[in-house]
Amino acid sequence: MNNLNTALILIGYQNDYFSHDGILRGVVEESSAVTNILENTVNLVAQLSSTTVPIVATPIVFTEDYQELDEDPVGILKVIKEVGAFKAGSKGSETIPELVQFGSRIDQIPGKHGLNAFSSTELQAYLEARNVSNVILAGTVTSICIDSTARSAYERGFRVHVLSDCTSARTNFEQEFYCRNIFPIYCEVLDHREFLHKLSH
Numbered sequence: 001m002n003n004l005n006t007a008l009i010l011i012g013y014q015n016d017y018f019s020h021d022g023i024l025r026g027v028v029e030e031s032s033a034v035t036n037i038l039e040n041t042v043n044l045v046a047q048l049s050s051t052t053v054p055i056v057a058t059p060i061v062f063t064e065d066y067q068e069l070d071e072d073p074v075g076i077l078k079v080i081k082e083v084g085a086f087k088a089g090s091k092g093s094e095t096i097p098e099l100v101q102f103g104s105r106i107d108q109i110p111g112k113h114g115l116n117a118f119s120s121t122e123l124q125a126y127l128e129a130r131n132v133s134n135v136i137l138a139g140t141v142t143s144i145c146i147d148s149t150a151r152s153a154y155e156r157g158f159r160v161h162v163l164s165d166c167t168s169a170r171t172n173f174e175q176e177f178y179c180r181n182i183f184p185i186y187c188e189v190l191d192h193r194e195f196l197h198k199l200s201h
Helices: 025-035 037-048 075-083 123-129 142-155 172-185 192-199
Strands: 006-011 055-057 106-108 134-140 159-168 188-190
Touching: 006 037, 006 142, 025 037, 025 134, 025 159, 025 172, 037 134, 037 159, 037 192, 134 142, 142 159, 142 172, 159 172, 159 192, 172 188, 188 192
Parallel strands: 006 055, 006 134, 055 106, 134 159, 159 188
Antiparallel strands: none
């Protein structure tokens, strides 16, 4: 693994998940606290900021009437619509301050309206333009957007890595279950320090 073919993909680092008054904070609060996801992610981005590794965020944002969703969405997308989360122009849809501080070092790829960060976005074109073959995933929710994006990346021919200490699930059990039993079926699971070590060797 090296700087020339590796990219970090950040998923869900928005105020509605991570701000103290975020509408969906309760969804990931338990797991986020245990894994120290914010502290670890900020540390990771800070160390990568001086390298050539592309760092890209794929925020999920909806219009006022959620016209991007089916008339009767299910699961987490139904919850998002019911509680009014991630509306364009709202504080909740904005990137968390901890990552805003890195400015243009983090590229923003808009268009995500579902679970998979590749769907309806230019993420694949972005990665291909930079000759990326290794994708590193960080963010939330582990069992939903992280899993969906990781599987899609694998099916598209990328080598996938999920950072266990930079991802958060709905519960601690769910986080541990996916990292131990699901992700290893098709990708590598490691923490951010192990990733940085691999990148430097």
